[in-house]
Amino acid sequence: MTRIIDRFEIAPNVHACIVDAKDIARKALPGQFVIIIPDEYSERTPITIADWDPQKGTVTFIFLDIGSSTQKLAELQPGDEIYSFTGPLGQPFEITKFGTVGLVGGCYGIGGIYPAARAFKETGNTVICYSEARSQFLLYWNDKLEEAADEVRYATTDGSLGYKGHAHDLLEQDLKSGMKYDILLAVGCTFMMYRISQVTKPYNLKTIVSMNPIMIDGTGMCGACRIEVDNTTKFACVDGPHFDGHKINWGLILARRKAYLEEEIISKERHNYGES
Amino acid sequence: MAKVSPTKTPMREQPAAERIRNYDEVPFGYSPEEAILEAKRCLMCKNPKCIDGCPVEIDIPGFIQFITEKNFKDGITLLKEKNILPAICGRVCPQEEQCEKECILGVKNEPVAIGRLERFLADWEAEQGEIELPPKPKSTGKKIVIVGAGPAGITAAADLVRLGHKVDMFEALHEPGGVLVYGIPEFRLPKSIVFREIHYLEKLGVRLFTDQVIGKIKSIDELLKEYDAVFLGTGAGLPWFLNVAGENLNGIYSANEYLTRANLMKAYLFPTYKTPIVKGKRVATVGGGNVAMDCARTALRLGAEKSIIIYRRSRGEMPARDEEIHHAEEEGVIFQLLSNPAAFHGDENNWVREVECIRMKLGEPDDSGRRRPVPIPDANFRMPIDVAIIAIGNSPNPLIPSTTPDIETGKWGNIITDLETGKTSKPGVFAGGDVATGAATVILAMGAGKVAARGIHEYVMKKGKKE
Numbered sequence: 001m002t003r004i005i006d007r008f009e010i011a012p013n014v015h016a017c018i019v020d021a022k023d024i025a026r027k028a029l030p031g032q033f034v035i036i037i038p039d040e041y042s043e044r045t046p047i048t049i050a051d052w053d054p055q056k057g058t059v060t061f062i063f064l065d066i067g068s069s070t071q072k073l074a075e076l077q078p079g080d081e082i083y084s085f086t087g088p089l090g091q092p093f094e095i096t097k098f099g100t101v102g103l104v105g106g107c108y109g110i111g112g113i114y115p116a117a118r119a120f121k122e123t124g125n126t127v128i129c130y131s132e133a134r135s136q137f138l139l140y141w142n143d144k145l146e147e148a149a150d151e152v153r154y155a156t157t158d159g160s161l162g163y164k165g166h167a168h169d170l171l172e173q174d175l176k177s178g179m180k181y182d183i184l185l186a187v188g189c190t191f192m193m194y195r196i197s198q199v200t201k202p203y204n205l206k207t208i209v210s211m212n213p214i215m216i217d218g219t220g221m222c223g224a225c226r227i228e229v230d231n232t233t234k235f236a237c238v239d240g241p242h243f244d245g246h247k248i249n250w251g252l253i254l255a256r257r258k259a260y261l262e263e264e265i266i267s268k269e270r271h272n273y274g275e276s
Numbered sequence: 277m278a279k280v281s282p283t284k285t286p287m288r289e290q291p292a293a294e295r296i297r298n299y300d301e302v303p304f305g306y307s308p309e310e311a312i313l314e315a316k317r318c319l320m321c322k323n324p325k326c327i328d329g330c331p332v333e334i335d336i337p338g339f340i341q342f343i344t345e346k347n348f349k350d351g352i353t354l355l356k357e358k359n360i361l362p363a364i365c366g367r368v369c370p371q372e373e374q375c376e377k378e379c380i381l382g383v384k385n386e387p388v389a390i391g392r393l394e395r396f397l398a399d400w401e402a403e404q405g406e407i408e409l410p411p412k413p414k415s416t417g418k419k420i421v422i423v424g425a426g427p428a429g430i431t432a433a434a435d436l437v438r439l440g441h442k443v444d445m446f447e448a449l450h451e452p453g454g455v456l457v458y459g460i461p462e463f464r465l466p467k468s469i470v471f472r473e474i475h476y477l478e479k480l481g482v483r484l485f486t487d488q489v490i491g492k493i494k495s496i497d498e499l500l501k502e503y504d505a506v507f508l509g510t511g512a513g514l515p516w517f518l519n520v521a522g523e524n525l526n527g528i529y530s531a532n533e534y535l536t537r538a539n540l541m542k543a544y545l546f547p548t549y550k551t552p553i554v555k556g557k558r559v560a561t562v563g564g565g566n567v568a569m570d571c572a573r574t575a576l577r578l579g580a581e582k583s584i585i586i587y588r589r590s591r592g593e594m595p596a597r598d599e600e601i602h603h604a605e606e607e608g609v610i611f612q613l614l615s616n617p618a619a620f621h622g623d624e625n626n627w628v629r630e631v632e633c634i635r636m637k638l639g640e641p642d643d644s645g646r647r648r649p650v651p652i653p654d655a656n657f658r659m660p661i662d663v664a665i666i667a668i669g670n671s672p673n674p675l676i677p678s679t680t681p682d683i684e685t686g687k688w689g690n691i692i693t694d695l696e697t698g699k700t701s702k703p704g705v706f707a708g709g710d711v712a713t714g715a716a717t718v719i720l721a722m723g724a725g726k727v728a729a730r731g732i733h734e735y736v737m738k739k740g741k742k743e
Contacts, residue, residue: 023493037450043541043551044450068550084450086487216536216551217458219448219489220674223515223530233524235514238674252524255626259526263552270547 002085022057034087050111062111109188197245331723360434366395426454428509428709431725491679522620531667556663563667698728
């Protein structure tokens with residue numbers, strides 16, 4: 001059982017949760033994730049670690065209230081306990097001095113790129129972040145990102161803050177106008193990461209994406225999270241979650257993520273109806 | 277003396293047609309009368325061969341003698357001296373390959389049903405309510421950590437705690453039990469029985485910590501600072517796939533994933549439990565081992581109209597226990613033998629719709645002594661399916677080897693151990709079970725846990741003297 005210190009809506013439908021997990025806080029590295037089971041009935045849900053404090057022994061993660069398990073998580077209050085909380089899992093980002101690093105975050109990935117921004121900056125890189133949402137009011141942690149990075153470039157589909165359009169459109173415009181990156185890293189929904197990879201490919205810009213396939217155990221046992229990279233099967237939980245976006249079989253990933261949509265709807269409706 | 281029955285006293289079980297509609301255990305177990313009747317078949321050999329056949333050296337005629345005397349209490353006490361987990365072993369041990377294979381009765385007739393008698397005593401004890409604890413051993417002051425609460429780990433923990441060591445056990449998943457809980461289905465091994473046995477360990481003083489992925493949250497070197505010895509029983513790792521076209525289509529599972537969803541995550545109780553599983557109408561399981569039988573039988577219980585085992589050799593070469601094959605046949609599992617998938621074909625939404633198989637014939641024996649399957653050219657055929665489960669084995673779990681560079685591993689990523697002691701190349705670190713051998717059986721893992729417990733005991737006691 002892991003105690004919730006705080007849980008609040010950071011943007012509509014997006015929650016930040018801070019938990020008491022001192023062992024994980026001592027070990028976490030940028031790009032790693034945890035597996036959370038909100039209550040006995042829920043699924044094992046992988047979620048990216050967004051921040052941690054080894055002194056206080058706390059771990060922060062950002063999640064979207066989207067399926068029945070994250071909905072339950074969103075209903076937990078400070079002082080409540082999470083049924084199961086395991087981490088830190090996966091390989092961390094490779095944090096070295098690349099030169100200029102571009103970080104693209106969307107939805108939960110805005111939180112996901114924050115520790116990377118901090119670590120890349122500390123290692124002497126120039127760090128430029130792209131933070132994207134449909135509208136200004138859906139963005140969060142602007143201040144944290146601005147403090148950690150050299151520059152934060154915003155992209156909103158309605159144009160309410162920064163560039164009007166998607167992060168991949170903004171990135172494409174930047175690359176066209178001559179901005180140079182030594183490496184790019186994207187965290188967020190699968191489709192966003194796919195589009196970013198498409199944009200950077202003609203520029204031969206190394207693009208690392210943080211894959212989020214369906215997982216069960218998350219410890220290298222079940223094989224649910226398999227993806228194809230360079231025509232070989234890889235397992236996101238132990239080989240990843242970071243892979244070269246130019247070598248991923250995206251069609252397969254997009255199809256595999258949709259495998260349980262029907263069941264998800266049943267679970268959600270049941271939960272909303274007041275049953276477990 | 278009454279004439280000895282040539283056959284085992286039958287064990288009553290749920291009829292096949294009924295049991296494929298539920299998840300309840302298939303055999304009911306012996307009544308006291310049935311157990312006594314069966315126990316009386318034992319010849320009480322002066323030089324009992326059955327004990328030689330038992331990886332954990334249980335005094336088999338000893339506990340059987342107590343059953344004949346209706347003294348179940350002393351029977352279970354004697355049994356538990358060597359085997360702390362009799363309810364589990366009585367159910368899942370391949371006795372026909374071990375103790376029962378050596379039974380003298382088996383030369384002409386059926387051997388004594390040792391496994392059923394073991395199970396009987398364990399279940400009898402559980403029915404008596406609070407289980408009596410053995411006297412507390414004198415503390416050695418040594419601290420040992422067990423990584424992985426599966427069959428190898430819990431056996432090692434049980435032996436070590438009874439030798440007076442302080443034992444902590446770390447489990448990566450949210451429930452202890454390892455393959456006993458995520459892999460073996462409820463209808464073959466009820467989870468309440470596993471938890472009962474683990475709870476007993478906790479009462480003996482073993483401290484259990486779940487959600488702890490060692491290698492990530494703590495390194496082996498960190499553990500060695502806190503503990504006198506480490507036992508690694510981290511079990512199965514990444515599943516093997518066939519490496520054929522279409523294998524990543526939706527609806528194709530590894531056996532580990534399929535069983536973990538169904539068992540550990542209780543997908544058979546969806547939507548009360550939220551983890552979904554695709555309930556296929558035509559489910560193909562590829563493989564011929566116990567795990568394949570578990571998958572095919574689970575598929576039936578999830579509502580499959582046809583559950584098909586695809587196996588590349590013939591029935592005689594199947595590695596599964598006879599009892600498991602027999603149960604699967606009774607339940608209507610179809611055996612598509614001498615066939616091997618060549619490809620999976622999907623629909624426009626990336627869902628599997630057909631399996632294409634190559635027909636095989638048996639050729640010369642291979643290294644394993646089994647006749648090698650040889651493809652027959654131009655004889656491919658297709659079967660419509662909506663779920664496929666690949667049950668052809670797995671590699672050892674990669675987490676510890678990948679985070680402990682100074683531990684020696686073999687070709688398959690298995691941790692190399694000394695067979696006599698369970699010692700690895702890293703001082704103070706022992707290992708056993710699937711992580712050392714690759715995919716094997718529960719009882720072999722338990723045997724390895726026992727060997728390592730002895731090795732660890734010797735190591736820590738010697739270590740104490742030196743210092």
